[in-house]
Amino acid sequence: MKRLRMEGKLVLRLALFLYVLIGIIVVSDYYIYLYNITFSPVYIYIVFFIVFLALLAYLFRRRFSFFFRYPLIRKAVYVTVLAPVLITPLFRCWFRVPYVACHVCPRKCIFGYMRPFIVPSSVLLNVNSRSWCYNACSVGAVSDSFTSMRKRGYLSLRGTRSRRAVRIIGIALATVIIAVLTYIYFALAHARANPGVSRGDIFTALYKGSYSVNPVIIAAATILLAGAFFIPRLWCDNLCPIGIIARLSLYSERLLRRRNKDGQKKK
Amino acid sequence: MARKRSKKSGEGKGEPLPKGIRAILRKDISRREFIKKSIVGAGTLALGVYSIDHYILNRGRDLFSGIFNRDAPSTPPLFSREAEFYVKKGNMVQCKLCPFECILGEGDRGHCRTRANINGKLYTLAYGNPCTIHIDPIEKKPLFHFLPKTKAFSLAVGGCNLRCMYCQNWEISQVKPESVEEYELPPERLAEAASQTHQKDNSIKTIAYTYSEPVAFYEYVLDSARASSNRGLKNVIITSGYINKKPLLKWAGVVDAIKIDLKGFNEKFYRKINGAELEGVLRSIKTVAKSRAFLEVVNLVVPTLNDNYDELRQMASWLRHNIGKDTPLHFSRFYPNYRLRNLPPTPINTLRKAREIALDEGLHYVYIGNVPHDTYENTYCPKCKALLIERIGYFVKKNVIKNGRCPYCGTKINGVWS
Numbered sequence: 001m002k003r004l005r006m007e008g009k010l011v012l013r014l015a016l017f018l019y020v021l022i023g024i025i026v027v028s029d030y031y032i033y034l035y036n037i038t039f040s041p042v043y044i045y046i047v048f049f050i051v052f053l054a055l056l057a058y059l060f061r062r063r064f065s066f067f068f069r070y071p072l073i074r075k076a077v078y079v080t081v082l083a084p085v086l087i088t089p090l091f092r093c094w095f096r097v098p099y100v101a102c103h104v105c106p107r108k109c110i111f112g113y114m115r116p117f118i119v120p121s122s123v124l125l126n127v128n129s130r131s132w133c134y135n136a137c138s139v140g141a142v143s144d145s146f147t148s149m150r151k152r153g154y155l156s157l158r159g160t161r162s163r164r165a166v167r168i169i170g171i172a173l174a175t176v177i178i179a180v181l182t183y184i185y186f187a188l189a190h191a192r193a194n195p196g197v198s199r200g201d202i203f204t205a206l207y208k209g210s211y212s213v214n215p216v217i218i219a220a221a222t223i224l225l226a227g228a229f230f231i232p233r234l235w236c237d238n239l240c241p242i243g244i245i246a247r248l249s250l251y252s253e254r255l256l257r258r259r260n261k262d263g264q265k266k267k
Numbered sequence: 268m269a270r271k272r273s274k275k276s277g278e279g280k281g282e283p284l285p286k287g288i289r290a291i292l293r294k295d296i297s298r299r300e301f302i303k304k305s306i307v308g309a310g311t312l313a314l315g316v317y318s319i320d321h322y323i324l325n326r327g328r329d330l331f332s333g334i335f336n337r338d339a340p341s342t343p344p345l346f347s348r349e350a351e352f353y354v355k356k357g358n359m360v361q362c363k364l365c366p367f368e369c370i371l372g373e374g375d376r377g378h379c380r381t382r383a384n385i386n387g388k389l390y391t392l393a394y395g396n397p398c399t400i401h402i403d404p405i406e407k408k409p410l411f412h413f414l415p416k417t418k419a420f421s422l423a424v425g426g427c428n429l430r431c432m433y434c435q436n437w438e439i440s441q442v443k444p445e446s447v448e449e450y451e452l453p454p455e456r457l458a459e460a461a462s463q464t465h466q467k468d469n470s471i472k473t474i475a476y477t478y479s480e481p482v483a484f485y486e487y488v489l490d491s492a493r494a495s496s497n498r499g500l501k502n503v504i505i506t507s508g509y510i511n512k513k514p515l516l517k518w519a520g521v522v523d524a525i526k527i528d529l530k531g532f533n534e535k536f537y538r539k540i541n542g543a544e545l546e547g548v549l550r551s552i553k554t555v556a557k558s559r560a561f562l563e564v565v566n567l568v569v570p571t572l573n574d575n576y577d578e579l580r581q582m583a584s585w586l587r588h589n590i591g592k593d594t595p596l597h598f599s600r601f602y603p604n605y606r607l608r609n610l611p612p613t614p615i616n617t618l619r620k621a622r623e624i625a626l627d628e629g630l631h632y633v634y635i636g637n638v639p640h641d642t643y644e645n646t647y648c649p650k651c652k653a654l655l656i657e658r659i660g661y662f663v664k665k666n667v668i669k670n671g672r673c674p675y676c677g678t679k680i681n682g683v684w685s
Contacts, residue, residue, distance in 0.1 A: 035359070116321065
């Protein structure tokens with residue numbers, strides 16, 4: 001058990017190492033090398049392969065039993081392969097806020113290019129007990145890495161009175177974030193499709209006009225991820241759209257779960 | 268029990284039930300699990316179809332909407348040559364000519380439409396193939412302090428790295444070079460043609476790279492300028508100035524004058540209306556000001572978009588402090604064109620007020636353009652206010668400047684006068 005925990009920590013440290021490494025590469029002038037690698041068909045097909053493999057393994061659990069045999073190796077592979085896709089926009093983006101405007105991006109990075117594939121597949125994988133968030137997401141692994149560093153117990157509301165209130169606030173916040181992101185998605189698409197002469201549209205507000213590093217975003221992302229040192233999965237459960245969707249679906253699933261006559265939840 | 272299960276699963280009753288339903292009936296998976304797996308199965312199928320269509324069959328269809336995927340010719344065109352200022356990374360190249368710094372995969376064409384990755388090398392497609400050639404007065408460029416009353420052998424090649432919504436020459440700037448009718452005129456032949464024209468008409472002293480955007484035909488300008496300066500002709504570039512420092516310095520080393528369009532002094536305006544960044548243009552203005560090439564700056568005043576007096580004051584102040592008070596500044600009148608037909612022409616009073624502001628900020632030579640028969644097209648001595656050059660439209664009626672100085676008070680007038 002202890003060995004397993006150690007190995008788990010190693011995977012999480014690997015994620016943190018990749019976060020820093022990719023950060024340095026993308027911030028420096030060498031980002032073109034990462035660009036070159038990530039846009040090679042080999043890399044793109046590897047991403048397809050591992051994501052479809054995970055989906056098929058969930059659908060056909062018996063036939064793909066090998067997939068579940070070495071969870072740590074599997075997680076290490078997923079975290080490593082997906083790290084360039086998921087982490088790159090944090091360090092360099094055409095927009096002031098990364099991830100949100102890829103559909104209108106003039107020149108997409110690998111995340112922008114893969115977003116129509118990555119986002120639906122992560123939502124689908126999360127149907128199975130958030131398996132994307134816990135096993136494949138590199139950003140989630142970085143967040144978990146900070147949690148694993150804490151030796152004492154972290155902040156938890158379990159067993160406290162305010163737990164229910166915090167949960168309701170969390171769900172309300174999650175709903176607002178999803179609503180705002182949906183609005184931004186369509187507003188950006190509209191602004192891009194109708195380049196009028198009006199000032200102050202959302203595209204102009206977000207677009208930087210250069211593929212540049214934004215230290216504010218890097219600092220904010222690092223602080224949010226490092227916040228997992230105090231509150232586990234601070235970013236993943238409360239702000240990441242994929243995590244929020246998974247959280248909301250799990251919550252609604254729990255609400256829909258019917259109860260027996262004796263009050264116990266049905267399967 | 269076995270018999271009961273057989274009945275439940277519907278075996279022996281004609282059509283067998285689907286496997287999933289049979290699994291539920293056998294209680295192998297719960298109904299919830301079945302619904303989840305159905306959702307994931309349908310989603311996976313849809314995702315698979317989408318991925319094959321989007322990423323494999325039409326690979327990179329929307330990749331870099333700013334560049335043109337798989338749009339490069341299979342072989343370089345007739346006079347095309349390998350581009351300057353690019354770095355090679357595997358089979359990809361990154362152009363380093365302008366601040367866009369396009370990253371092009373094999374077979375891709377850059378944002379400017381004139382540079383393409385052909386077999387892992389960056390080629391300029393705008394070389395030796397001008398789409399338009401005219402003889403214009405130099406005042407039309409506008410260059411008011413550069414050999415007044417002379418004419419320029421003016422040419423352009425299709426393509427531009429900007430996306431100005433009011434472009435006057437969008438028919439040639441917003442197209443690929445090969446999409447418009449072309450002349451076959453490599454640099455040597457161009458220099459020869461210009462030289463012959465100069466021999467016929469002595470007032471033609473300059474070759475002007477203008478109309479579209481010379482950055483898009485950078486190498487052609489460079490080689491033509493070298494070839495023609497050997498024949499005693501001068502070279503001027505009319506550009507938006509959205510170019511990196513190194514290539515600009517190389518240009519400044521071979522041409523005699525550069526006119527830069529400072530389209531506004533507002534970052535948002537630049538991004539939205541021109542598809543570029545203000546910072547890059549300001550850097551270019553400073554670079555040219557420090558070089559040997561003579562500089563003039565033009566600002567097209569577009570009503571409601573960049574005619575804010577505070578911004579105009581900031582611009583004039585910036586020019587005064589960064590390139591000096593003697594650099595000529597032109598405020599040009601906007602006329603509705605291309606994708607900005609909904610706006611009226613710039614009111615003349617706005618232009619006059621802009622000129623007043625710039626003079627107030629300490630600039631010596633401020634002109635109003637695109638307004639024929641306006642007295643503000645004339646050059647006055649900054650010290651004694653005497654009329655030095657009288658212009659009517661593009662034509663010079665009177666020029667009294669002698670040896671680059673005011674004949675009345677002897678003040679040196681910034682410019683290239685002979």
